[in-house]
Amino acid sequence: MxxxxxxxxxxxxxxxxxxxxxxxxxxxxxxxxxxxxxxxxxxxxxxxxxxxxxxxxxxxxxxxxxxxVRHSPQFKLSVVQRMWKDKLSCRQVAALFGLKNSSQVGSWEQGYYSSGIESLAPQTPGRTFAMPKQP
Structure with missing residues (x-):
């Protein structure tokens, strides 16, 4: 897979x-x-x-x-679970999985704690709205 x-x-x-x-x-x-x-x-x-x-x-x-690369939610979850299972730091698990940014792993963990696996899904950018101008 x-x-x-x-x-x-x-x-x-x-x-x-x-x-x-x-x-x-x-x-x-x-x-x-x-x-x-x-x-x-x-x-x-x-x-x-x-x-x-x-x-x-x-x-x-x-x-x-x-x-x-854009990682799948399953991959992100497997990284976080490996970190928990082996009691690794974000830096250690990032090196293990070949991730260049160890803070990325911390973000995945925090998102999973707050919102579950849904937070690990790729975010689609939404429309941005301009602030109304002052008259």
Missing amino acids: DTHIQLFEVPMRKYSEQFRHDAVKAYINGPKGLRRVAKDFNMDCSLLRRWVAAYRIHGEESFQATVR
């Missing part, structure tokens, strides 16, 4: 594949800590932490450009 709907490829990345590879390898193979390597590469520490986590799970494949 396919749980993803492909939308489009991401044309540009802020950091090149080679840059991400070099930063992760510098941390894994070197004596420096995560914060020091992030500073050496002039980047955010949490971003490097996410790249390292993804690399440890997915290997070299984690450096390749991604395709943006």
Whole structure:
């Protein structure tokens, strides 16, 4: 069963594949800590932490450009349930499932708590109404 709907490829990345590879390898193979390597590469520490986590799970494949996808409600629910079952953090489960944005998982969890599985369905944009102008 396919749980993803492909939308489009991401044309540009802020950091090149080679840059991400070099930063992760510098941390894994070197004596420096995560914060020091992030500073050496002039980047955010949490971003490097996410790249390292993804690399440890997915290997070299984690450096390749991604395709943006719209996830099905069933996929979102399986991610949230895996997080609960294995007592993982949002960052850990995002790395496990190859999700680029760990805060996305927190949003899915919060939506599920408040409204159930219906909140995990793709949102269709509605009409926006302009504010009436003052006379």
